[in-house]
Amino acid sequence: MKPLKVVLVTVLAGSISIGTAIFGQKWLGETPLVEGLSDRTQSRLHTLPDFRLTDLDGREVASNAWAGKVIVLNYWATWCPSCLEELPLFVSAQKALKDSGVQFVGIAVDRAEDVRAFIAEHPLDYPVLIADLQAVELSKKLGNRLEGLPFTAIFDRHGRKVFSQLGPMTESELQTQLATLVAPSARRSASAD
CATH class of the missing domain: 3.40.30.10 (Glutaredoxin)
Structure with a gap:
């Protein structure tokens, strides 16, 4: 695999992991990784x-x-x-x-x-x-x-x-x-x- 493809795949995999963590926590109602992403405590x-x-x-x-x-x-x-x-x-x-x-x-x-x-x-x-x-x-x-x-x-x-x-x-x-x-x-x- 070419080095450019390795870098792109790594960046893509990392982005998917971070996105899943942030939005997965949002879906489950957990404390978000990004401060201020949403406040569900009111509901x-x-x-x-x-x-x-x-x-x-x-x-x-x-x-x-x-x-x-x-x-x-x-x-x-x-x-x-x-x-x-x-x-x-x-x-x-x-x-x-x-x-x-x-x-x-x-x-x-x-x-x-x-x-x-x-x-x-x-x-x-x-x-x-x-x-x-x-x-x-x-x-x-x-x-x-x-x-x-x-x-x-x-x-x-x-x-x-x-x-x-x-x-x-x-x-x-x-x-x-x-x-x-x-x-x-x-x-x-x-x-x-």
Whole structure:
């Protein structure tokens, strides 16, 4: 290969790498390599906003219905295998922690009739709401930049987001996140179950 071609290929490869790094970070919402490239912190939410979604009976439910509680907001769907794997963990945690002020809330990114059929066979003991476009946008603002499922966000009793994760949660991850938010006596009784 001629020296000029080697230089051109090297410059082209370097340009592609730098461009990918800058725009890849922009796409993923990471801090840009070039200072001032964009400021996405304004669009990110650090507190649970007021929102209204319908439940499986078609009733509108407002997010302030759980004010003063630790809220575990979980986006899921009946067609998502990872989502279905973590649901039993959330059901047992809701049962164990309901008296300690922890409220799980499912947001199904699915058709209401599919969710109703699923819940008829696999009951959930916490509210399930049906996502709309605003709910999907809310998940992005809460940290779900890839819009994947399952996605979980946890809020303290003051509505401040303390955790978010794309992908299924394990029991130890959930316990770790809730440990500092739940009273010690409630944690002991939950571990005894």
